[in-house]
Amino acid sequence: MAENRTPVLKVTDLGIDFGGLTAVNDLCMEVYPEEICGLIGPNGAGKTTVFNMLTKVYQPSRGTIELCGQSTEKMSTIDVNRAGIARTFQNIRLFMNMSVLDNVKTGFHNDISYSFIESVLRLPRFAKQEKEADQKALELLKIFDLDSKADLIAGNLPYGEQRRLEIARALATNPKLLLLDEPAAGMNPQETEDLMKTIRFVRDHFKIAVLLIEHDMKLVMGICERITVLNFGMMLAQGTPEEIQSDPEVVKAYLGE
Amino acid sequence: MNVIKNLFSPKKRSRTISLLIVIIAYAILQIMSSTHNISRLLMSLLVPVCAYITAAIGLNLNVGFSGELNLGQAGFMSIGAFTSVIIAGIFNANGIEGIPVLIVCIICGSIMAALIGWLISVPVLKLQGDYLAIVTLAFGQIIMSLINNLYVGLDANGLHFAFVTNNMTLAEGGRMLISGPMGATGVRTVSTLTAGAVLVIIALLIAYNLIDSKSGRAITAARDNRIAAESIGISISKTKTLAFVVSASLGGAAGALYALNYSSFVAAKFDFNSSILLLVYVVLGGLGNMSGTIISTALLVVLPEMLRFLQSYRMLIYAIVLIAIMLISNNETLKTKAEQFRNKLGASKRKGAE
Numbered sequence: 001m002a003e004n005r006t007p008v009l010k011v012t013d014l015g016i017d018f019g020g021l022t023a024v025n026d027l028c029m030e031v032y033p034e035e036i037c038g039l040i041g042p043n044g045a046g047k048t049t050v051f052n053m054l055t056k057v058y059q060p061s062r063g064t065i066e067l068c069g070q071s072t073e074k075m076s077t078i079d080v081n082r083a084g085i086a087r088t089f090q091n092i093r094l095f096m097n098m099s100v101l102d103n104v105k106t107g108f109h110n111d112i113s114y115s116f117i118e119s120v121l122r123l124p125r126f127a128k129q130e131k132e133a134d135q136k137a138l139e140l141l142k143i144f145d146l147d148s149k150a151d152l153i154a155g156n157l158p159y160g161e162q163r164r165l166e167i168a169r170a171l172a173t174n175p176k177l178l179l180l181d182e183p184a185a186g187m188n189p190q191e192t193e194d195l196m197k198t199i200r201f202v203r204d205h206f207k208i209a210v211l212l213i214e215h216d217m218k219l220v221m222g223i224c225e226r227i228t229v230l231n232f233g234m235m236l237a238q239g240t241p242e243e244i245q246s247d248p249e250v251v252k253a254y255l256g257e
Numbered sequence: 258m259n260v261i262k263n264l265f266s267p268k269k270r271s272r273t274i275s276l277l278i279v280i281i282a283y284a285i286l287q288i289m290s291s292t293h294n295i296s297r298l299l300m301s302l303l304v305p306v307c308a309y310i311t312a313a314i315g316l317n318l319n320v321g322f323s324g325e326l327n328l329g330q331a332g333f334m335s336i337g338a339f340t341s342v343i344i345a346g347i348f349n350a351n352g353i354e355g356i357p358v359l360i361v362c363i364i365c366g367s368i369m370a371a372l373i374g375w376l377i378s379v380p381v382l383k384l385q386g387d388y389l390a391i392v393t394l395a396f397g398q399i400i401m402s403l404i405n406n407l408y409v410g411l412d413a414n415g416l417h418f419a420f421v422t423n424n425m426t427l428a429e430g431g432r433m434l435i436s437g438p439m440g441a442t443g444v445r446t447v448s449t450l451t452a453g454a455v456l457v458i459i460a461l462l463i464a465y466n467l468i469d470s471k472s473g474r475a476i477t478a479a480r481d482n483r484i485a486a487e488s489i490g491i492s493i494s495k496t497k498t499l500a501f502v503v504s505a506s507l508g509g510a511a512g513a514l515y516a517l518n519y520s521s522f523v524a525a526k527f528d529f530n531s532s533i534l535l536l537v538y539v540v541l542g543g544l545g546n547m548s549g550t551i552i553s554t555a556l557l558v559v560l561p562e563m564l565r566f567l568q569s570y571r572m573l574i575y576a577i578v579l580i581a582i583m584l585i586s587n588n589e590t591l592k593t594k595a596e597q598f599r600n601k602l603g604a605s606k607r608k609g610a611e
Binding site (some may be wrong): 036057075076077078082083086087089094095096097102105106107108110112114115119120121122126128151169170172173213230 | 269389455462463466467471472474476477478481482484485486487488490491492499
């Protein structure tokens with residue numbers, strides 16, 4: 001099966017302490033190319049903390065993170081993004097005062113190579129690359145059905161559209177692995193349905209791996225190929241949706257005894 | 258017709274409007290001065306106004322767009338001013354005069370200020386908010402006291418420098434360019450309103466071209482949401498440095514223009530008060546609003562001079578006017594009224610288009 005390929009993400013014995021509190025401990029997981037994986041668990045289980053360690057917002061206390069076989073130990077948040085991880089946030093972090101189009105174009109920052117002098121003097125390379133960025137950004141927005149709102153200010157978009165814009169911005173950085181932190185939060189069932197289709201499309205179209213945190217079990221069980229369950233910072237179970245649903249430990253963690 | 262539409266498209270509108278303000282103001286002032294309808298006082302203020310506008314545009318990039326409080330902009334003006342005095346001295350000694358000197362001085366002044374801005378940005382931009390403000394304040398003071406103790410002389414053997422005490426003996430025909438607390442002396446004035454207006458326009462173009470580029474987007478992104486900006490691979494310190502250095506270089510260019518307008522001036526001219534005044538111009542004009550900065554700078558540079566007839570009450574009235582303007586421009590009721598008016602205008606325009 002997939003285990004023969006090199007994983008995009010390989011996490012070994014990952015742990016972090018905040019003072020005396022161990023938030024996450026002994027977490028092992030792998031995400032393979034073009035796979036959609038889920039990270040679930042009750043509130044406070046440490047799911048977002050895992051994302052923050054993967055993107056180096058927090059420095060892990062123990063364990064290793066490998067991205068395509070390369071250790072991220074010495075990397076900063078910026079390096080991790082350049083190495084291929086892009087993410088969205090549980091509490092939306094868009095550039096609220098910028099236009100929808102500019103939010104996505106900001107994601108192309110490291111793709112655009114014209115210099116400061118070229119942009120001030122408006123040399124040909126500036127015009128050419130800006131035009132390309134505009135086109136690429138519009139194509140991305142089209143996937144998320146936001147192309148007609150390109151000129152609006154991001155902060156004025158409704159909640160669901162802000163979530164989709166955040167995914168578009170993350171994709172603009174051309175990642176190998178996309179981390180989605182509760183992408184369906186605040187969406188109605190119809191919107192969630194559409195989002196599932198979009199996530200699948202993004203995976204197929206860009207050939208990337210997706211790791212998502214979500215509470216909406218319909219979404220998780222519907223699109224994830226493998227799921228990791230966290231409880232109190234410890235890994236509780238790992239497996240396919242069917243295995244997870246029938247795991248007595250998981251049922252206990254969610255529903256109690 | 259299409260060109261005009263493009264100039265007033267939402268993205269370009271503010272750029273076009275601020276350039277128009279400068280060009281129209283320049284045209285009116287030119288006509289007034291050629292028909293001798295301008296007071297001597299106002300005439301003498303034109304170049305300083307242009308210099309302060311340029312410095313304020315730079316500061317607005319730093320405070321308005323990058324969101325970092327900078328209380329040392331006058332220090333950068335000072336660097337530009339005294340650099341240009343030395344360079345103009347060398348040029349004049351070699352018999353070169355006029356506009357070419359001014360152009361070279363402005364370029365060198367801005368490069369020098371940018372260089373020093375870059376050097377101090379390394380330790381300074383590690384700080385944020387109040388701490389950054391205090392360090393930039395101290396920087397302005399350091400520059401002022403350094404130049405207050407700097408002696409520069411020029412003779413046939415070249416430049417001579419001395420610090421704290423003036424122990425230099427210049428050869429026959431030599432002269433002092435900068436003499437410590439006495440400041441720069443014997444400067445041949447070459448700055449004109451035209452040069453000032455051109456500099457303001459160049460500063461505006463640099464500012465707007467920067468804002469509307471990947472660097473500008475990165476600066477806004479880093480200000481709006483640090484964590485998100487880093488998560489898409491934007492280096493916060495690089496973008497903040499860029500805004501700081503561009504702001505410093507515009508300050509330097511402004512200082513050079515200012516310096517070559519006076520035959521003598523002292524380093525104390527660029528003190529903490531001037532830095533604060535520049536900040537006042539920017540805040541009053543609106544953070545990130547270039548047209549507003551231009552208008553507020555012009556008004557607030559001219560106003561205290563116009564109030565000279567009030568004698569000792571001058572600064573009191575100036576302060577009251579300042580408070581009144583701040584209160585009125587931040588009045589929510591008036592803001593809503595202005596917004597409604599603008600919407601009405603927009604609606605009637607759209608109707609016209611249909």
